[in-house]
Amino acid sequence: MDELAEWDIVTGVGITALGVAAGRAMETHRDGGLVSDPYAEAFVEAAAPPAPMPTRLEDTDDREVPWRSMSDYMGVRSRYFDDYLGDTSRAGIGQVVLLAAGLDVRAYRLDWPDGTTVYELDAPKVLSFKDDVLAAQGAHPRADRRVVAVDLREDWPKVLQESGFERSVPSAWLAEGLLPFLPNVAKERLCRFVTDLSTPGSRFEVEHIDDVRGMMQEESSQRARDLFGVDIESLWPDDGPFDPAAWLADNGWNVGVERSADVAERFGRTLESPNGDSARSSMFITAVRV
Known part of the structure; x- marks a missing residue:
């Protein structure tokens, strides 16, 4: 059976989406939080992960995972x-594509x-899983939300266009936590x-990370692997460097880069x-099609 079809929210790549939700929940509950995600905590509670994931900073134990x-x-x-x-909205772009959306609820909270x-x-x-939790929460999207269940390693543009995407009008794309x-x-x-x-x-x-392999050798990454029983490193291909900013610049985009x-x-x-070393922090690449 296809590997992607077997990913759920507490195995493989799925548990990384749950960890991201836990991070957003902690940020939501902290004073001066940079984002507010009203559903992140509900995702963590509904998933019942193999090891506890805190949703509030006061409940964290950074000796195990640097929450x-x-x-x-x-x-x-x-x-x-x-x-x-x-x-992008203020620029008049009316169709947005979230690649590897995971437990992203921007359709509901923006x-x-x-x-x-x-x-x-x-x-x-x-x-x-996301749809079930949102339904239980009585959530309603603030945009025309269209769910496209597809393997991003395959020929997904056809499925996207069958869902209504129009390639003749400007679009906004987001690849968050996907490339590794x-x-x-x-x-x-x-x-x-x-x-x-x-x-x-x-x-x-x-979002791009220069030294993915080096990051996975950090002690905190190893502790997370042991705690949740998921070897994230095994999910990341053992390839050499790939520079998406350079590729986009060479293929019809104006590109800007900022370190996180x-x-x-x-x-x-x-x-x-x-x-x-701040030079090893992740990069956020912004590209505009010319």
Whole structure:
């Protein structure tokens, strides 16, 4: 049976989406939080993960997993991408594609202009779990939300267009927490698909990590693996470097890059970087189709 079809919310890649939700829940409950996600805590409670995931900073034990650092990063990352999507809306872009949407609830928690369509692409079981929890919470989307259950390693543009996506009008794309799980050939394919589907004026936001393998060798990553019984490193392809910013710049996009450590400073936060080296922090790539 296909591997992706077997991913649920507490196994494989699915549990990483749940960990992200826990980070957003902690950020939501903290004073001065950068984002507010009213459903993140409900996802964690409904999933019953193999080891407890805190949803409030006061319940964390950083001796096992660096939850506070995760909360900081999820707050910074989520706020940055929220602002990006707000900018795209103000620019008049009315169709948004969330690649590997996971437990993203931006269709529910952001203020979208009338007529906005949000497409959520991810594994079937993850999306089904999300829909069940949101239904139990009585949640209602603020945009025309369209769920697209599809394997992003395959030819997903056809399924997206069958769901109503129009390639003739500008679109906004988000690849948050996705690229590390794709081999280089799939990363390039994804960039090419997005490029082919994007008319001039479209925007593409990508989270990129330079040294994925080095990050997985950090002690905190090893502790998380032992605690949750999921070897994330085994889910990440053993490929060489791939520079999405350079690829996009060479293929019809105007590209800007910011380090997450610099973004955090702008938001009044400090992020922990591997070995204390801010140059090893993740990058947020913003591209505009020309």
